[in-house]
Amino acid sequence: QVQLVESGGGLVQAGGSLRLSCAASGRTFSSYAMGWFRPAPGKEREFVARINRSGGMRYYADSVKGRFTISRDNAQNTVYLQMNRLKPEDTAVYYCAADRSSQGGSRTGVLHYDYWGQGTQVTVSS
Numbered sequence: 001q002v003q004l005v006e007s008g009g010g011l012v013q014a015g016g017s018l019r020l021s022c023a024a025s026g027r028t029f030s031s032y033a034m035g036w037f038r039p040a041p042g043k044e045r046e047f048v049a050r051i052n053r054s055g056g057m058r059y060y061a062d063s064v065k066g067r068f069t070i071s072r073d074n075a076q077n078t079v080y081l082q083m084n085r086l087k088p089e090d091t092a093v094y095y096c097a098a099d100r101s102s103q104g105g106s107r108t109g110v111l112h113y114d115y116w117g118q119g120t121q122v123t124v125s126s
Contacts, residue, residue: 002026002115004096009120012086016124020081022096022117029077030054033099035113036070036081038092045095047108049081059106064090086124093119 008020022034033052040046049070050059058070069082079096097113 002032002098004098004115004117006096006117006120009094009122011123011125014086014088014124014126016086017084018122020094020120022079024077030074034072034079035097035099037095037097037110045110050106051079088124088126091122091124093121095119
């Protein structure tokens with residue numbers, strides 16, 4: 001089992017940047033693909049970004065592509081979400097999640113992920 005703790009959220013003006021972090025407990029962090037999600041109208045949570053175990057494959061929602069970058073440091077048991085050119089519609093609680101499956105691919109559904117953090121609030125003012 002892995003426990004996830006997000007940090008780095010806050011209030012920022014439109015056009016600004018934030019970097020979210022998600023620290024994982026345990027010694028098996030590198031065996032999980034990791035993702036970031038946020039709530040969306042009509043959905044419990046929508047996919048934002050995903051990174052595979054090694055960090056060599058990354059996937060993004062169309063709404064954040066070109067503005068957000070997901071990365072990971074397996075030595076530090078941490079996954080990051082660098083968010084640039086933020087928009088008011090990016091305002092949400094951001095959750096990180098761990099996928100223990102060995103399957104590759106984008107795997108954007110919430111049911112693909114086994115462990116979730118408590119979330120960190122991001123607020124973008126216009």
